[in-house]
Structures are given as structure tokens and as C-alpha cells.
Amino acid sequence: MLRKPLLSYLCVLALVLQILPGTFAGSLPSAAKSVVWGPGLKAKVVLPARYFFIQAADSDGKNFTRSPGEKTFEVKISSPTEPFSRIWIQVLDRNDGSFVVRYRMYASYTDLHIQVLLQDKDVARSPYVLQGAVYHEGCDCPEPDGKVWAEHMHCPASFPQIDSDLSLFPEVHLQSIAEEIPSRFGQRQSLCHYTVKDNKVYIKTHGEHVGFRIFMDAFLLSLTRKVRVPDLEFFVNLGDWPLEKRRPPEKLHPIFSWCGSNDTRDIVMPTYDITESVLETMGRVSLDMLSVQGSSGPGWELKSSSAIWRGRDSRRERLQLVKMARAHPDLLDAAFTNFFFFKHDESLYGPLVKHMSFFSFFKYKYQINVDGTVAAYRLPYLLAGGSVVLKQDSPYYEHFYSQLRPWQHYIPIKADLSDLLDKIRWARNHDDEVKKIALAGQEFARTYLMGDDIFCYYFRLFQEYAKRQVTEPEVREGMELVEQPTDELFPCYCYHTQAKDEL
Ligand SMILES: *[C@@H]1O[C@H](CO)[C@@H](O)[C@H](O)[C@H]1NC(C)=O
Ligand SMILES: *[C@@H]1O[C@H](CO)[C@@H](O)[C@H](O)[C@H]1NC(C)=O
Numbered sequence: 001m002l003r004k005p006l007l008s009y010l011c012v013l014a015l016v017l018q019i020l021p022g023t024f025a026g027s028l029p030s031a032a033k034s035v036v037w038g039p040g041l042k043a044k045v046v047l048p049a050r051y052f053f054i055q056a057a058d059s060d061g062k063n064f065t066r067s068p069g070e071k072t073f074e075v076k077i078s079s080p081t082e083p084f085s086r087i088w089i090q091v092l093d094r095n096d097g098s099f100v101v102r103y104r105m106y107a108s109y110t111d112l113h114i115q116v117l118l119q120d121k122d123v124a125r126s127p128y129v130l131q132g133a134v135y136h137e138g139c140d141c142p143e144p145d146g147k148v149w150a151e152h153m154h155c156p157a158s159f160p161q162i163d164s165d166l167s168l169f170p171e172v173h174l175q176s177i178a179e180e181i182p183s184r185f186g187q188r189q190s191l192c193h194y195t196v197k198d199n200k201v202y203i204k205t206h207g208e209h210v211g212f213r214i215f216m217d218a219f220l221l222s223l224t225r226k227v228r229v230p231d232l233e234f235f236v237n238l239g240d241w242p243l244e245k246r247r248p249p250e251k252l253h254p255i256f257s258w259c260g261s262n263d264t265r266d267i268v269m270p271t272y273d274i275t276e277s278v279l280e281t282m283g284r285v286s287l288d289m290l291s292v293q294g295s296s297g298p299g300w301e302l303k304s305s306s307a308i309w310r311g312r313d314s315r316r317e318r319l320q321l322v323k324m325a326r327a328h329p330d331l332l333d334a335a336f337t338n339f340f341f342f343k344h345d346e347s348l349y350g351p352l353v354k355h356m357s358f359f360s361f362f363k364y365k366y367q368i369n370v371d372g373t374v375a376a377y378r379l380p381y382l383l384a385g386g387s388v389v390l391k392q393d394s395p396y397y398e399h400f401y402s403q404l405r406p407w408q409h410y411i412p413i414k415a416d417l418s419d420l421l422d423k424i425r426w427a428r429n430h431d432d433e434v435k436k437i438a439l440a441g442q443e444f445a446r447t448y449l450m451g452d453d454i455f456c457y458y459f460r461l462f463q464e465y466a467k468r469q470v471t472e473p474e475v476r477e478g479m480e481l482v483e484q485p486t487d488e489l490f491p492c493y494c495y496h497t498q499a500k501d502e503l
Contacts, residue, residue: 029056029068031121036128039452040103041114043130044152046226047451048137049281051102051290054091054116054123064097066299074117075101079109086490088282092294096386102290104282105136107490133495137279138487140225141494142199146463149227155456161402162461165267169254172468174233178476181235181253182206190238191255192216195473196462197231199224202479212238215272217482218279223458225484230466233473240373242266254465259374262395269461270399270454273377278451287358289384289450296386296442297362300435303387306331307366307424310356312338313349314372317392320417321370322349331424334368362387365434366424369410370417371396383409384445388438390423399457400448409441 038052039045054073056064070093079085086106091099101116112134116126135141143149178193185191190207194216201220205213216236223229237243237257242264246252257266269275277288297303309321313336325334335353346352358378361367362385369379369389375396382389389410406412411427411434413420427434447453 027058029064029072029118030059030061031118031123033057033059033061034073034118034123036116036124036126038101039154040101041128041130042152043112043132043134044143045452046135046137046139047455048222048279048283049102049104049288049290049451051100051451052114054099054101056097056099066097067093067095068097072118073099073101073123075103076113076115076117077103078113078115079111080113081110082107085109090282090294092290094293095296095299100290100293102282105134106138108133108135108139108141108492110134133493135492135494136490137222138225138485138490139492139494140484141492141496142224142226142228144228144496146227146230146459150456150459153452153456153459155452155460158464159399159457159460161268161399162457162464164402165260165265166464166468168248168252168265169267169465169468171470172254172465174469174471174473177235177253178233178474181255184253185237185243185255189243192236192238193233193476193479194220194236195231195233195475195479196220196224196229197473197475199228201482202475203482204476204479207238210238212272215276219275219458221482221484222279223455226455227459229459229462231473232462232466233469233476234465236269237266242268242374256461258377258398260397260399261374262397267461267465268397268399270457271375271377274380274449274454278454281451287381289380289445292359292381292384293446295359295362296384297359300365300386300438303365304363305365305428306333307368307390307420308361308364309334309368309370310337310353310361311370311372311376312336312340313342314340315370316342317370317415317417318372319349321368321420324417324421328421331421332368333364361385365438366390366427368392368413368420375401380445380449383441384449386438386442388427388434389441390420390427392417403448404444407437409437409444411437 034057035055040050040052056068075089075091077087077089087103089103091101093099110133112130114128116123186206190209192213193204195202235255237255242257242261243255244252244265252265255266256269258271260266260268277285281288321334325332337355365387367382367387367389369376369382369391371394375398390413391410392413393415411423413423
């Protein structure tokens with residue numbers, strides 16, 4: 001009995017000691033010891049929004065693990081040749097002692113100077129000078145050599161998912177797929193037939209609902225502005241469900257889809273959702289892999305110890321989920337923001353709740369990822385937020401799932417959700433372990449799911465597919481050119497094309 005007060009005293013002391021090193025009460029980061037790194041400091045990494053990181057460290061070189069204050073660092077970007085540069089800069093506090101700096105350029109510049117300041121002192125090796133031409137997203141200036149581009153981008157040599165998807169297609173006969181795919185799928189499905197020839201994009205659509213082609217068009221145009229893409233001819237499935245249900249030795253058709261499944265043999269690409277968010281970072285879209293890192297809510301200890309889910313009723317398990325939440329509000333907050341697919345039964349699954357900002361999800365420790373029509377495309381953002389993801393087992397997958405490990409990057413739950421409540425209870429009782437999984441999931445997202453990773457994935461996919469084409473890609477009858485948008489206000493001067501003209 002006597003030991004109990006002592007024990008709790010020690011616990012409080014331990015808690016204080018645990019918090020103290022992170023808060024650095026009164027201590028400021030050091031300009032000399034803080035670290036700055038990332039692709040946004042390289043002229044040749046052209047991205048819609050460029051980004052880099054700052055890690056705050058004290059004068060002993062010890063990294064901060066909590067925010068030293070949102071306004072600690074100031075970033076200025078300027079061009080010596082252009083006094084009025086059109087660059088939008090944001091410094092996002094990741095709340096863990098580090099920051100993401102992102103900037104979007106609306107014109108191209110030469111010799112960009114990036115200054116990172118801490119109370120007017122240059123941080124680390126600031127100013128960083130990006131020498132030579134620094135192109136903006138709209139600049140049509142492809143690097144002629146794909147190998148050189150991939151090196152600048154630090155693209156991995158291969159991706160396991162690409163290797164496994166393409167292993168089923170050792171040879172692609174373009175003439176036959178040009179005839180067979182539209183006649184097999186073109187009536188009932190919505191497809192785009194693309195040809196990339198001399199780095200120009202051509203398209204023919206099949207089916208009625210082809211609105212989603214805008215995502216693929218935009219991405220192909222963006223990629224071909226940055227690098228010369230091998231000549232290609234391929235089909236993109238614009239629908240939710242993957243299509244190729246045949247199995248070898250039946251003849252398979254190569255179809256690029258945004259979602260794969262255990263029962264189909266489509267070639268997966270990054271979803272239109274993450275693709276668009278990469279292109280529109282600091283543009284039309286507010287949720288992207290960078291903004292989510294700056295909005296990850298309170299630190300782990302201050303997050304609510306319950307699970308959160310919001311969405312629409314696009315799958316039966318989601319009904320199950322909401323029903324469970326109504327029975328166990330202490331463990332789980334799950335509600336519909338929309339009824340569309342199932343009979344609207346308010347008494348069981350209601351009431352509908354107002355839409356909740358995605359960023360508010362991160363007030364909770366446990367994020368639930370349950371399939372919708374297919375895989376729920378929010379997973380990359382959920383992983384990046386710093387909460388832990390409880391992911392339903394599912395036959396559906398996105399391009400990166402094969403690199404994700406259960407118990408390392410997320411907590412697995414059964415397809416029928418029967419163990420969900422137990423897993424939440426388990427998580428509550430294993431907080432340190434669960435926090436580690438949350439951090440590993442976040443690290444995964446930061447390493448594999450950023451804008452440059454998405455560009456690399458598509459590029460490697462196109463390169464590998466191109467190697468398998470046994471005939472020349474052609475601009476087929478009925479195809480039209482997908483034109484690059486023209487920017488009359490900020491035309492760019494492209495050194496690559498100049499070099500070619502001079503030859
Ligand atoms: C501090 O953080 C930087 C950036 O993540 C890392 O490279 C470095 O190893 C860390 N330093 C220490 C002492 O942990
Ligand atoms: C789908 O395949 C993956 C990888 O082989 C497996 O882990 C998962 O359990 C499968 N899920 C379903 C529901 O078929």
C-alpha cells in the first residue's frame with residue numbers, strides 16, 4: 001500500500017521528463033544546427049508544387065520533436081533577374097519539430113534564390129541557389145533523356161507492383177489491342193485509348209461517361225512537359241472497377257486502371273484522386289499530401305482515443321460500421337454524410353451528419369479505412385496525417401498497397417469488420433506500440449506517396465510497358481490531339497528545345 005503513492009509520483013515525474021525534452025521551454029532552434037533538405041532545392045526537379053523540409057535542432061544539434069512555433073522560420077524566394085517574381089510560398093508546421101515548405105511558381109526563372117531564415121539569420125546552408133533555368137509547371141520543356149530526368153527525380157529503378165502487373169504481358173501487340181479492347185469492353189465501359197507519339201498525346205474515347213478523362217489528360221500533358229515519354233499506345237479504364245477478369249492461359253488484355261483487385265488483372269496506376277491532388281497542390285485542391293502534413297492536428301498524447309469515420313453508404317460494410325458506432329459511441333464515431341446507394345433507413349443508420357473537414361479527422365488517434373465502391377482513395381492522406389490507420393482487408397488495392405505492411409504501417413481489420421471493436425480496444429491498451437505504427441505509416445506516406453513519387457511511378461510504368469510493345473504505336477483513326485494549354489501571359493523559354501534547334 002505504501003508503495004502506491006511513490007509509484008504514482010514516479011509516473012508523474014516520468015511523464016514530465018518525457019514531455020520536457022520535446023518542449024525545450026525557452027530554448028530556440030539554432031540557425032546553424034537546423035537541417036534543410038528536399039527536392040524543392042534542386043532546379044531540375046520540376047513539380048507542380050515544389051517542396052522541401054526544415055528540421056529544427058537546438059544548439060547541441062538535438063532535433064526538436066515538437067513545434068518550436070509555427071512562425072519560427074521564414075522563407076523568401078527571389079530571382080536576381082526578375083524583381084517581381086510570381087511565387088506563392090507556404091511554410092507548414094508538421095508539429096513534430098519539422099516543417100514542409102512548398103512553393104508554386106507561375107512563371108519560370110533563372111537562378112532562383114531560396115532563403116531560409118530564423119530571426120533574420122540564414123539557416124543551415126541558406127541561401128540555396130537553384131542554378132540555371134527553373135521551370136514552372138506550365139512550361140513545356142521536356143528533358144529529352146528519360147534516364148537523366150529519372151536521375152534528377154531520384155526515381156527508384158523499379159516498383160514491385162509494376163513488375164508484377166506487367167509480368168502477365170510479356171508482349172503487347174498494339175494492332176490487336178486497338179481492335180480487341182474496344183470491341184470487348186467499349187460498349188458497356190468507359191475507356192480512353194491513348195497514343196503518345198513524339199511526346200504528343202492523342203486520344204480516342206469509348207463509352208458514354210468519359211468525364212474522368214480530364215485527370216489522365218492533365219497528367220499526361222504535365223508529364224510530357226517535363227520529360228520525353230517513350231512512344232506508347234494504351235487503354236485507360238475510366239470506371240471504378242477493374243475489368244480484366246480472365247486468367248492465363250486465356251488471352252489477357254492490358255488495361256490501365258486506378259484500382260486493382262485480387263480477382264482481376266488490370267495494370268494499376270496511382271488513383272485519379274492522388275494524381276489530381278499532385279497536379280493541383282496549391283491550386284484548386286485543398287487536400288493533398290503536403291497540406292495534410294501541415295494539418296495533422298494535436299500531438300499524439302492530445303488526440304482523442306477513439307476511432308473516426310465519415311463517408312457515404314457505398315458499401316454494405318459501411319452500414320455495419322455506422323451501426324456499430326451507434327452501439328459503441330465510446331469507442332467509435334462513424335456516421336454518414338450522404339445516403340445514395342442503400343435504402344435510406346434513418347432509424348438504423350441515421351442521422352446524417354454534416355460534412356467534416358478532412359483535417360479534423362486527425363483530432364482522433366484511430367482512422368478507419370473501409371472500402372467504398374472500390375478501395376477508399378483516402379488512404380494516402382490518412383497515412384500521412386500521423387494518426388494510426390485501421391485498414392479493412394480487401395480484394396481491392398491501389399498502386400502502393402503491396403509495399404504496405406500490416407502491423408508495421410497500419411492495423412489490419414477483417415473484411416467483415418467483425419474484429420474492429422476488439423482492435424480499437426487493443427490499440428487503447430498498447431498506446432506506445434500503436435504510436436509507432438502511426439509514425440511508420442506517416443513515414444511511409446512521406447517516402448512513397450509524394451508528388452515526385454507519383455511522377456516516377458507513372459514514368460516507370462510507361463517505360464516498362466513501352467518495352468513490351470512489339471509494334472510501333474500509331475495515331476489511330478478517330479484519335480485527336482490533346483493540346484498543351486497555352487500560357488500567353490508567362491511563356492517560357494526552354495533551353496532543351498533551343499539546344500535541339502542548334503544541332
Ligand atoms: C535530425 O533530423 C534530421 C532530418 O530528419 C536527420 O537527418 C538527423 O539525423 C537528425 N539528427 C539526429 C541527431 O537525430
Ligand atoms: C487480397 O490479396 C492480398 C495479397 O495477396 C491478401 O493479403 C488479402 O488478404 C486478399 N484479400 C482478399 C479479401 O481477398
